[in-house]
Amino acid sequence: MSLRKNEGPNVVVIGGGTGLSILLRGLKEFTTNITAIVTVADDGGGSGILREDLGMLPPGDIRACILALANTEPTMEKLLNFRFENGMLKGQSFGNLFIAAMNEIYGSFEMAVKETSNVLSITGKVLPMTIDNINLYAELENGMIIKGESNIPEEVKRTGSRIKKVFIDSKGSYPLEDAINAIDIADLIVLGPGSLYTSVMPNFLVNNMIDKIYNAKAPKVYICNVMTQPGETDGYGLIDHVQAILDHSREDLLDYVIVNTEEIPEETLNKYTTDGSAPVIAKEGDEEILNSKNIELISDNLIDIKKDYIRHDNIELSKLLINIVRSKATAM
Structure with missing residues (x-):
């Protein structure tokens, strides 16, 4: 049964790349009130x-x-x-x-x-994170500064140095008014999935965005990637992903983190590990670390493999997100 216009909770999804568009295809089956705030740093x-x-x-x-x-x-x-x-x-x-x-x-x-x-x-709605022309920079742990979203993974792979932080060159860039309004009335704010430093993080870097997200009444959810990304999150576990989000925003920004627990078929996994990717899973003790930060961990079987590409199962993922909204409403 198709949804009528203006049916379902107000969900704001922030990010970019393939991960975000895949999630949106599933989410529109559960609500028509979607605002996607999308990076323009590429x-x-x-x-x-x-x-x-x-x-x-x-x-x-x-x-x-x-x-x-x-x-x-x-x-x-x-x-x-x-x-x-x-x-x-x-x-x-x-x-x-x-x-x-x-x-x-x-x-x-x-x-x-x-x-x-x-x-x-x-x-x-789909909205650019800003209409200002911006360039993304990364500072590596070795002190090197890299300009340009497309150059960052290549230089990380070349130097073997992790990303310390990302930033933009325009101090006068601001989010769109429509984006701010959507965040203010949201029932749920979702970060990711997508490339951690080059799709999700750039949206934090425009003026006032972090404060607007933090001050919104809606619960904030981070969807962790299923796999690490070569040249960006090599060797990262779940806590590394989460901490990077918090380091670029606020230590108390997130309410929930979603991670996949489904085992990936060996034949498919081998094709990814050959390129340097590895599954991101919740290790023993990770839930306790998140709980100490007042973050609830949600783990489930969330992968969908098509033509040997590993993606999130957007329907199951969307069900989890809608359930967060419903449980929040029930608790009020």
């Missing part, structure tokens, strides 16, 4: 080319989230996901070009995203 691939050539914000993660929430014909989705294989447009997606055209027509990235969302009749 500077690689097709998005990076458009950012450099046209001086616009990178559309890639925005496009993926709009399509995840779209209510449109399969042919239209295939069209917007289509990537050119030859010529000057090689590697560029039609969806990115569509948003770029909207940006030119309306003279505003914010309006381009809104109008693209309207054309595709999406469930909820």
Whole structure:
């Protein structure tokens, strides 16, 4: 049974990358009141080319989230996901070009995203984390400073030094008013899943965002990645992921952390471990550490494997999120 408009709890999801768009596809089955606040710090691939050539914000993660929430014909989705294989447009997606055209027509990235969302009749809203042009930097534990989201994993792998912190170069960047309003009325605020330092964390770095999230009445949930990410979270366990979030925000920001406990088939796992990835699991003592920070650990079987790609099971994950809202409402 399909949901009617304005049905279900208000859920704000903050992040970027593949993980966020996968979650949104599941979440829209349980509520129509979704606001996705998406990073615009990426500077690689097709998005990076458009950012450099046209001086616009990178559309890639925005496009993926709009399509995840779209209510449109399969042919239209295939069209917007289509990537050119030859010529000057090689590697560029039609969806990115569509948003770029909207940006030119309306003279505003914010309006381009809104109008693209309207054309595709999406469930909820997709918002860029800011409309200011920002660059992401990382300071490594060896003191090295790296500029550019796409350069960070490569330099971490090259130097073997972990990321100490990430930051942006624009001190005058602010979140959109629509994003702030959505956070204020949210029933649940979700961080991730997605690349820890380059998809989730950049959203914290615009002015006032951490304070707005912290002061919101809604419970705050962090969804930990199923696997570590080479060049970004090598050797990280669950507590390392959580502590990185807290170090870039506030020690008492989170109410819940969700982690997968399902065992990954060996054949699939081997393909990831060859590339340097490892499962992120809750180790003995992790729950006690989280409890000492007043964070409740939620663990469950949460993976979905398709064509040997490990992803979150977005339906089961969405059920957990909706249950948090319901249990909070029952307790009040």
